[in-house]
Amino acid sequence: MKVLYFSWLRDRVGVAEEAVQPPGDVTTVAELMTWLTQQSDGHAEAFKDPAIVRCAINQDYAKADAPISAGDEVAFFPPVTGG
Amino acid sequence: MKVLYFSWLRDRVGVAEEAVQPPGDVTTVAELMTWLTQQSDGHAEAFKDPAIVRCAINQDYAKADAPISAGDEVAFFPPVTGG
Amino acid sequence: MIKVQTDDFDVGAELAALSRGRTEVGAVASFIGLVRDVAGPGELSAMTLEHYPGMTERQLAQLEAEALARWPLDKVLIIHRHGRLLPGDQIVLCAATSSHREAAFEACAFLMDWLKTRAPFWKLEEVGGESNWVAARQGDDDAAARWKTDK
Amino acid sequence: MIKVQTDDFDVGAELAALSRGRTEVGAVASFIGLVRDVAGPGELSAMTLEHYPGMTERQLAQLEAEALARWPLDKVLIIHRHGRLLPGDQIVLCAATSSHREAAFEACAFLMDWLKTRAPFWKLEEVGGESNWVAARQGDDDAAARWKTDK
Numbered sequence: 001m002k003v004l005y006f007s008w009l010r011d012r013v014g015v016a017e018e019a020v021q022p023p024g025d026v027t028t029v030a031e032l033m034t035w036l037t038q039q040s041d042g043h044a045e046a047f048k049d050p051a052i053v054r055c056a057i058n059q060d061y062a063k064a065d066a067p068i069s070a071g072d073e074v075a076f077f078p079p080v081t082g083g
Numbered sequence: 084m085k086v087l088y089f090s091w092l093r094d095r096v097g098v099a100e101e102a103v104q105p106p107g108d109v110t111t112v113a114e115l116m117t118w119l120t121q122q123s124d125g126h127a128e129a130f131k132d133p134a135i136v137r138c139a140i141n142q143d144y145a146k147a148d149a150p151i152s153a154g155d156e157v158a159f160f161p162p163v164t165g166g
Numbered sequence: 167m168i169k170v171q172t173d174d175f176d177v178g179a180e181l182a183a184l185s186r187g188r189t190e191v192g193a194v195a196s197f198i199g200l201v202r203d204v205a206g207p208g209e210l211s212a213m214t215l216e217h218y219p220g221m222t223e224r225q226l227a228q229l230e231a232e233a234l235a236r237w238p239l240d241k242v243l244i245i246h247r248h249g250r251l252l253p254g255d256q257i258v259l260c261a262a263t264s265s266h267r268e269a270a271f272e273a274c275a276f277l278m279d280w281l282k283t284r285a286p287f288w289k290l291e292e293v294g295g296e297s298n299w300v301a302a303r304q305g306d307d308d309a310a311a312r313w314k315t316d317k
Numbered sequence: 318m319i320k321v322q323t324d325d326f327d328v329g330a331e332l333a334a335l336s337r338g339r340t341e342v343g344a345v346a347s348f349i350g351l352v353r354d355v356a357g358p359g360e361l362s363a364m365t366l367e368h369y370p371g372m373t374e375r376q377l378a379q380l381e382a383e384a385l386a387r388w389p390l391d392k393v394l395i396i397h398r399h400g401r402l403l404p405g406d407q408i409v410l411c412a413a414t415s416s417h418r419e420a421a422f423e424a425c426a427f428l429m430d431w432l433k434t435r436a437p438f439w440k441l442e443e444v445g446g447e448s449n450w451v452a453a454r455q456g457d458d459d460a461a462a463r464w465k466t467d468k
Binding site: 176177179185187191193194195198199201203204253265267270271275309 | 418
Binding site: 004006007008056059060061075077078079080081082083 | 350366367368369371372375376397408409429432433434435436437438439440441450451452453454457
């Protein structure tokens with residue numbers, strides 16, 4: 001599974017992209033966030049307030065209970081500020 | 084008093100502008116329209132449906148009961164169609 | 167700024183001039199009206215816009231002042247052409263700049279709605295060799311009326 | 318049409334291209350977003366727009382399709398820049414063309430509201446030697462929300 005980070009989530013995690021292999025009981029976006037939080041202090045800092053983190057699976061917005069699969073591109077980022 | 088005509092009102096009256104001297108009892112826009120109607124067949128044709136004629140006095144919109152004075156520039160025209 | 171002219175206008179240059187040096191302005195809303203080739207009775211070959219010189223400028227200046235009073239705008243631009251125009255030609259450009267995009271959008275729509283019902287222009291359409299004065303649209307009156315009560 | 322690019326764009330040329338040869342189209346509504354020099358904590362010296370390549374194009378294309386489905390439009394244009402920009406620089410151009418000016422105006426406002434809340438861009442402001450990520454505005458969510466129930 002490829003995980004991408006943008007904006008201050010990337011700054012906190014320290015990388016823009018990483019390949020992860022969460023255990024089999026990590027099946028939703030929310031579970032992935034919880035699991036990622038345990039990977040490093042940077043991850044913990046990035047996800048410490050999950051309510052303000054947005055997620056996209058394969059470039060479409062996804063909610064916390066959306067299912068994830070091994071081949072997905074999962075992105076985490078703050079609320080967007082374009083335009 | 085200077086009277087101007089635009090669009091199809093000018094086509095019907097036959098002139099774009101004329102100087103008129105209505106009698107003293109013609110004191111409002113409505114009375115001026117009635118008086119003008121009697122000046123020629125063209126005038127009568129132009130003002131035959133007064134409800135669809137718009138008026139401006141000195142380049143500001145004016146209603147039928149607005150007072151007119153000898154020095155005024157009075158314009159008659161159909162509803163506008165710009166933009 | 168108000169311009170009533172027979173000449174065409176350069177949209178890019180006009181809009182750029184409106185915000186040049188105004189770096190506190192983030193929003194430029196604009197509207198361009200073009201001559202359509204579709205007339206009531208058939209295909210339009212040309213259109214002549216008559217206007218009332220003097221009154222036009224006066225009414226558009228009042229419109230500009232009203233928009234500036236109602237919304238937090240930086241500038242307002244109205245350019246309206248008169249004379250004979252062909253399908254696809256530019257007729258009108260309205261624009262409003264602001265630090266708030268909602269204000270810029272609303273003011274621009276307001277300008278167009280009021281311009282349609284208040285600026286003394288009359289369209290003469292040429293269709294199949296005949297010339298016909300365009301009748302006013304009730305829809306334009308309705309569109310303008312909404313600004314009387316709404317903010 | 319969707320364009321996501323670092324280069325600046327020519328508003329006049331882009332809008333002219335949108336209506337060229339489309340003489341049944343009478344209305345072109347557009348919006349230009351510019352970098353403001355006013356940031357939360359002080360005067361902004363520059364701004365860097367980060368985006369999510371691929372997802373941005375995908376979201377903007379969905380936005381274009383949704384506007385075309387909701388209003389009787391001829392065309393939709395969205396150009397959004399990314400990279401480092403200075404105060405006064407153009408960030409975004411949205412435009413909608415139609416034979417109905419109300420449709421063009423509404424669609425253009427819709428595009429901007431949704432773009433602000435859905436397109437994956439993030440602004441990093443440089444103010445007094447410090448760089449700060451811009452927080453999302455609640456007002457933008459509210460503006461976008463109105464399109465969920467209204468037509």
